[in-house]
Amino acid sequence: MSVVLETFQLGFPFHTFDPFLFCVHHDDRYPKGNAQLGPDVSLAGRNLGQDFTIKDGFRMYHGRVVPGFPRHPHRGFETVTLVRKGRIDHSDSLGARARFGGGDVQWMTAGNGIEHCEMFPMLHTDKGNHVELFQIWLNLPARSKRVAPHFKMLWGHTLPTVTVHDDADRPVEVACVAGGLAGGPIPAPPPASWAADPANEVVIATIRLGENATYTLPAASPGLNRALYAFVEGEVTVDGT
Known part of the structure; x- marks a missing residue:
């Protein structure tokens, strides 16, 4: 019987x-920036404020000058933002401010309610600005829906990354945000998170396979959900599927 259910x-x-509610992969190739930290091109023809259609390689999302997501509310779950390329400017109703990117992760517990802003500044004025990130929404346990909001940065240099080799000595790079796939110490998630209880076996990780490389995930407890997302070009086979 295949381990692949769907x-x-x-x-x-x-x-x-x-308990994952949402996951989106943003991959935008913005042009060089202007003095306002926005794209240095005409934005004519875009549905500014609701620009979710790729045009000329990028979207503005809810931004009108700078791409991104101006101040908006969340409640009852967490956002985990993994930035692979570019920078994100964050501010929130707790008074937190951060510019992060290039492997950094922001983990925010909305709890009983928070407003925050996530903008993508065009920092390069002499070349293009590539912004690539994942944002994951992770549900909170019922007992934690109304906890006080919490904001935590997991800086890229603190997150474990390990390169292993398969039986043919082909490399596999595993970078872990939650869970123990990469081995070694990992920063603790926020205290109210579903991921804070080891019994829940929450794993958030990226796996980079070398050409034709193979990797075996450690066994999980029966009944747990797992999802693998192949988000780059190429083919991936899972248990023969």
Whole structure:
């Protein structure tokens, strides 16, 4: 019997399973920036404020000058933002401010309510600005829905990354945000998170396979959901599927 229960095409956002509520992969090739930290090109013809259609390689999302997501509320779940390329400017109703990117992760517990802003500044004025990130929404346990909001940065240099080799000595790089796939110490998630209880076996990780490389995930407890997202070009086979 195959371990693969379901396959699906990647969408915008991705299909997710409990306790994950939402996952989206932003990959925008912005042009060089202007003095306002916005794209130094005409934005004519875009549905500014609701620009979710790729045009000329990028979207503005809810931004009108700078791309991104101006101040908006969340409640009752967490956002985990993994930035692979570019920078994100964050501010929130707790008074937190951060510019992060290039492997950094922001983990925010909305709890009983928070407003925050996530903008994508065009920092390069002499070349293009590539912004790539994942944002994941992770449900909170019922007992934690109304906890006080919490904000935590997991800086890239503190997150474990390990390169292993398969039987043919082909490399596999595993970078872990939650769970123990990469081995070694990992920063603790926020205290109210579903991921804070080891019994829940929450794993958030990226796996980079070398050409034709193979990797075996450690066994999980029966009944747990797992989802693998192949988000770059190429083919991946899972248990023969």
